[in-house]
Amino acid sequence: MSTSRNHEGRPGRRAVVAAGAASVAAVLTACGSRQDSGGSDGVEPADDGTDTGGTTLAKTADIPNGGGTVFPDQGVVVTQPKAGEFKAFSSKCTHQGCTVSSVSNGTIDCPCHGSRFDASTGAVAHGPATRPLPARKIKVTGDSIALTP
DSSP, X not given: OOOOBOTTSSBOHHHHHHHHHHHHHHXXXXXXXXXXXXXXXXXXXXXXXXXXXXXXXXXXXXXXXXXXXXXXXXXXXXXXXETTEEEEEESBOTXXXXXXXXEETTEEEOTTTOOEEETTTOOEEESSOOSOOOBOOEEEETTEEEEOO
């Protein structure tokens, strides 16, 4: 792309507008497929037992019924709101990006400022966070839970 310059040697208005439009398009494309709330669509049912290439997180027995487990290295928290129902969410609090620390009494808890999120949906249960935890995709195959790409 040819950059037009004004009489002072700086990029002209058209060049700046074109660069800005390209940046906005790139950001929108990157964000277009992101799920911001709800975990119900985040679990892929086991199909034929083939490996999806995901990262194995845990065995189903490792996720407490009515609770959950935080996997900080993978950036995910997996919950089991009801027996046999698994949900996954980002482990980064939407308030200021702290890593959530635990799941108890039906909420995913952030230690930094006290935000709590519903363990079934990721919705804000108690602020200061105002946005839900984004859902993450997992696949349950047999007794194994994997984070899918």
